[in-house]
Amino acid sequence: MRSVDIVVAGAGAAGLVAGIAAAERGSSVVILDSRAKIGAKILAAGGGRCNVTNEYVAPSCFNGGPERFTGRVLRAFGLDATLRFFESIGVPLALEESGKYFPASNTGRTVLDALVTAASQAGAVIRTGAAVQGIEPGARWKVAAGGEATEAKAVVLCTGGLAMPASGSTGDGYPWLARLGHTIVPTSPALSPLIARRAAHAELSGLTMPARLSLRAGADELAAFDGSFLFTHTGYSGPAALNISRHVARWRWERPEADVFASFLPAVAAPDEDAFWRSLLASEGRKTAAGALGARMPRRAAEMIAAEAGLGAGARIGSLSREESARLRAALFECRLRISSVAGYGKAEATAGGASLDEIEPATMMSRIAPGLFVAGELCDVDGWLGGYNFQWAWSSGTVAGRGASAYCRRTKSAGGPRA
Ligand SMILES: Cc1cc2nc3c(=O)[nH]c(=O)nc-3n(C[C@H](O)[C@H](O)[C@H](O)COP(=O)(O)OP(=O)(O)OC[C@H]3O[C@@H](n4cnc5c(N)ncnc54)[C@H](O)[C@@H]3O)c2cc1C
Known part of the structure; x- marks a missing residue:
């Protein structure tokens, strides 16, 4: 020996x-x-x-x-x-x-x-x-x-x-x-891609943009990360998604209802959203949602957000009903990603x-x-x-x-x- x-x-x-x-x-x-x-x-x-x-x-x-x-x-x-x-x-x-x-x-x-x-x-x-x-x-x-x-x-x-x-x-x-x-x-x-329940964003696969991800169960925010965010064929990756993945995997044991929500304008902090929205309407109310948002993010992402909100292609941002406006803000600031699992x-x-x-x-x-x-x-x-x-x-x-x-x-x- x-x-x-x-x-x-x-x-x-x-x-x-x-x-x-x-x-x-x-x-x-x-x-x-x-x-x-x-x-x-x-x-x-x-x-x-x-x-x-x-x-x-x-x-x-x-x-x-x-x-x-x-x-x-x-x-x-x-x-x-x-x-x-x-x-x-x-x-x-x-x-x-x-x-x-x-x-x-x-x-x-x-x-x-x-x-x-x-x-x-x-x-x-x-x-x-x-x-x-x-x-x-x-x-x-x-x-x-x-x-x-x-x-x-x-x-x-x-x-x-x-x-x-x-x-x-x-x-x-x-x-x-x-x-x-x-x-x-x-x-x-940990540090593993997120798999989405419905591949709603699969057509954006390969697109990278900044995002703030928040893992929430009801009113409780369980974890949050800002960073680069990548759309994939099966869900989401990039630093923000990878960093939050271990929290998603583990919180699901205790709070199976928890899901990840994305803000696609992470530079706009939650308390400033109203002010941002007012100035967007004032300065770019004549543009479509995709046109107005497309100046601040990749055009394909802006189109996805408008579609997520159920807006017609020609709808001008300044003429949206209160309800449409709320849907657009939700798709922009708290888009539910419907995560089914974390990759193995x-x-x-x-x-x-x-x-x-x-x-x-x-x-x-x-x-x-x-x-x-x-x-x-x-x-x-x-x-x-x-x-x-x-x-x-x-x-x-x-x-x-x-x-x-x-x-x-x-x-x-x-x-x-x-x-x-
Ligand atoms: C694709 C990828 C990219 C990464 N990139 C980064 C990065 O850029 N920066 C960063 O900080 N971290 C990165 N990581 C994480 C990092 O590699 C690990 O955290 C780190 O290697 C862990 O070191 P460790 O020595 O504890 O384990 P490991 O590096 O996993 O080493 C364990 C070793 O034990 C050996 N072993 C296992 N079982 C036995 C056994 N029964 N008998 C003998 N030997 C055994 C294995 O063969 C292996 O060589 C990355 C990980 C992956 C998978």
């Missing part, structure tokens, strides 16, 4: 940085991954460019476990540390106008290659094609993978969530944690839910239930907004876990070995 200080299960974003952090601190580390080729998500991310992080990183950009927990982990290894780390492994990051950081090389391949090189330079061994079958606690942990067992003082679980299962992330870590007594917060797809994990960029943070120590990411077990990355009950946040969580939690695991090994060495 092989013996090392630390086994890291999963060589994705979190596992690679955990392995680097632990090996740099002198621990012997093996990183096991089920795939023959690792890093599928790093290569696919950001359309191949890999959106590594964001200029604005705060706990409020993350859903799931409590902000005081994510805040602590982000303070331990935050944006500045992330920028310095990537610079140190030869991947300077460039800030774009959107606030997103990408590698200056503009390709995720640079990120993956640099992480793999840094891991091996630090002394970590990466074993690919080594699917971990299970983990067994004890005075030394036993990790069975690829027909052989490795024993270790500490195990760092970084097997990811359920998003993009073709990448190798198939949720293997959840039952292992549950068997050890960990609570798994129910999972759902195959289309999702992240997983909501996972290992409850209540049972993890934020200073080290060590399990409060099973000493010597560390958890990081998407496996945790944390999912971030679109824009580099999910990788930021992987870099932050993975580094904290790697450091924590290494310190645990040093402590147990000086204390004469870990307790079972």
Whole structure:
């Protein structure tokens, strides 16, 4: 049986940085991954460019476990540390106008290659094609993978969530944690397209425009996001739809009647709608609805809104009846999208839910239930907004876990070995 200080299960974003952090601190580390080729998500991310992080990183950009927990982990290894780390492994990051950081090389391949090189330079061994079958606690942990067992003082679980299962992330870590007594917060797809009950807007497929999306159940607003919005053949995508998707998926469990409403003029805040409408009628009352709105948004979208309101093609905006006017305002400011579901994990960029943070120590990411077990990355009950946040969580939690695991090994060495 092989013996090392630390086994890291999963060589994705979190596992690679955990392995680097632990090996740099002198621990012997093996990183096991089920795939023959690792890093599928790093290569696919950001359309191949890999959106590594964001200029604005705060706990409020993350859903799931409590902000005081994510805040602590982000303070331990935050944006500045992330920028310095990537610079140190030869991947300077460039800030774009959107606030997103990408590698200056503009390709995720640079990120993956640099992480793999840094891991091996630090002394970590990466074993690919080594699917971990299970983990067994004890005075030394036993990790069975690829027909052989490795024993270790500490195990760092970084097997990811359920998003993009073709990448190798198939949720293997959840039952292992549950068997050890960990609570798994129910999972759902996050950052996934919205599927519409009736494909009313399918003819606009491919059109992008700004929108404010609001998830509502009766008078309760459950979540809201502003941002770019994309019509698709089956429903809606783009940042605003992707960001709200995890809320749609989860609120549907408790409030099945909840639906998403779109304002197609998000620059006009709700209290200003009356004033906007009065000035539109005064200045452009002689135009058709599609003509007046078409000056403020793509013409096809303006036509869709007029049709949604049931207006005849030639109806002038200044001559609408009170009822027609109300319908037009509703189609413009609170168009019901009739969402039937959120696309599944195959289309999702992240997983909501996972290992409850209540049972993890934020200073080290060590399990409060099973000493010597560390958890990081998407496996945790944390999912971030679109824009580099999910990788930021992987870099932050993975580094904290790697450091924590290494310190645990040093402590147990000086204390004469870990307790079972
Ligand atoms: C298409 C797409 C685009 C994305 N773009 C971005 C982006 O631009 N910016 C951003 O911040 N986030 C992005 N994300 C999210 C980001 O990729 C993830 O949040 C992040 O990769 C999670 O890191 P992780 O290490 O926890 O898990 P993963 O990266 O999923 O890695 C888990 C690893 O564990 C391995 N594994 C699983 N089970 C086993 C097992 N039994 N034994 C051994 N190994 C196992 C897997 O093979 C995998 O290599 C994107 C996601 C997708 C799907």
